[in-house]
Amino acid sequence: MTSLPGDSDSGGSTAEPRPVVCARCGATSEDPPLTWTFSVENGTRQYICDACARANLRAIEGRLDSAWW
Incomplete structure (x- = not known):
């Protein structure tokens, strides 16, 4: 049997799950x-909780830079 990359028996490392943090309010x-959303800004993935996303929906849909909202 051949192991594929990413199989648990192949000796590859598996990342520990990390909690995600809202970039706006700090909720974890x-x-x-x-229900959470995310954006990639300056090459960094930023998660936004559902409450912050609802409060800033128009700015998000308008693709305004997060510094504006």
Whole structure:
């Protein structure tokens, strides 16, 4: 049997799950809930909780830079 990259038996490293933090208010969650959103700014992924996303929906849809909202 041949092991594929990423198989648990192949000796590859598996990343420990890290909690995600809202870039706006600092709320945390073990896994990003489906209601959270994220953006990539300056090459960094930033998660935004559902409450902050709702409060800033128009700015997000208008693709305004997060510094503006």
